Amino acid sequence: MPELPEVETVRRVLEERLRGLRITAYKLGQPTFYRRPPDLKHLIGSTVEFVRRRGKYLVVGVSGRRELVLHLGMSGRLAFGAAGPHLRFQLMLQGEILGFHDARRFGRVGCPLPELGPEPLDSCFDPAYLHKALHDRKAPIKALLMDQRIVAGIGNIYATESLFQAGIKPRRPAGRLSKPEMARLVKAIKTVLRRAVKLGGSTLEDAAYLDPLGRPGRFQKRVSVYGRSVGACGHALKATRKPISGRTSLFCPICQK
DNA sequence: ACGAGTACCTGGCAGC
DNA sequence: TGCTGCCAGGTACTCG
Incomplete structure (x- = not known):
């Protein structure tokens, strides 16, 4: 059940590992995972510039001001490499594959970022x-x-x-x-x-x-x-x-x- | 607009 | 041992 601290931990690892890498392809898993399969073609060829977190959402920022939004739901897990159970999504980068595994399928890939309240660790949350x-x-x-x-x-x-x-x-x-x-x-x-x-x-x-x-x-x-x-x-x-x-x-x- | 409830989904475990 | 059924919970939805 990833909440802010877990998602923030994931963010730090991703930023460290993915920044500067070019996205070369992506692969969607079983269509049942997606309400509407996201079209992420526009990400191909762009380079990861940062990974930020908003609430429990991860936002991968790439060149050309585009973004890939991810939500881990409650059982979602990101891992490097294509191996593992319940693989729903893969992001291929130069020399790296990021896999999104999610047994319970509450996770989201390529969804819009909804309206959210303030970050609890911001000073405006007082x-x-x-x-x-x-x-x-x-x-x-x-x-x-x-x-x-x-x-x-x-x-x-x-x-x-x-x-x-x-x-x-x-x-x-x-x-x-x-x-x-x-x-x-x-x-x-x-x-x-x-x-x-x-x-x-x-x-x-x-x-x-x-x-x-x-x-x-x-x-x-x-x-x-x-x-x-x-x-x-x-x-x-x-x-x-x-x-x-x-x-x-x-x-x-x-x-x- | 708000509050309450439920569907989604499946691994793991209690209870028989 | 093997089965059933319930529980976990983030989000999006409906209903009153």
């Missing part, structure tokens, strides 16, 4: 912004943290961790958070994400996230709540009875108010 975005909303805070139009790049793992860190129950109506709580939440999100980026993201037991060089993340060892039965606080964790945004949610009934 308590004033969050207050403005949430003060009139009644949905659970966790659902809105995972809403990519409010803030980009946060999914179940990092929403869960951030809310624990900030001491806020995931079901709380977003608009009822106090200003100090919003400030705490912003701080928690930034702290959790920075730390996760530093550790190369999270590789959970079932969802085998690996970077394009096959390396796992190390943040899972530092997780406080997600996937645990006892929190970092030492208390037994609880799962919300009803899912939030269709997702199960773990929290500490003592530390989170």
Whole structure:
């Protein structure tokens, strides 16, 4: 389940490895993967100039101001070389092949970049912004943290961790958070994400996230709540009875108010 | 406009 | 042992 820290880790590897290489061809896998098979002919012959990240999206910028947008979905994985299971897409470059593997097929290649909220690690994502975005909303805070139009790049793992860190129950109506709580939440999100980026993201037991060089993340060892039965606080964790945004949610009934 | 719910998809695992 | 069925979740969709 790649979220911001995992995608950022992938971005760094790709930029290092692909920058300056010319795209020579591409190959689409089974058509069932694509809602509409993307036409990427215009990329052929251009050179990779940078790889940027926007939320959970990867954007490969090539010469001539063209771009290739990728989304890893929840099981998508990029790897060098054409070998591997569930190969959906291949990008051939000078002396390099980038393969997109995706068992669950939630990933996207060549899609448009949608409208997204601010990057959580940008300075414009601050308590004033969050207050403005949430003060009139009644949905659970966790659902809105995972809403990519409010803030980009946060999914179940990092929403869960951030809310624990900030001491806020995931079901709380977003608009009822106090200003100090919003400030705490912003701080928690930034702290959790920075730390996760530093550790190369999270590789959970079932969802085998690996970077394009096959390396796992190390943040899972530092997780406080997600996937645990006892929190970092030492208390037994609880799962919300009803899912939030269709997702199960773990929290500490003592530390989170 | 908002909030809730569901479809998409398949590997892995619990339970029988 | 082998089967069934449920769960995981990012995004896009529908419905009220």
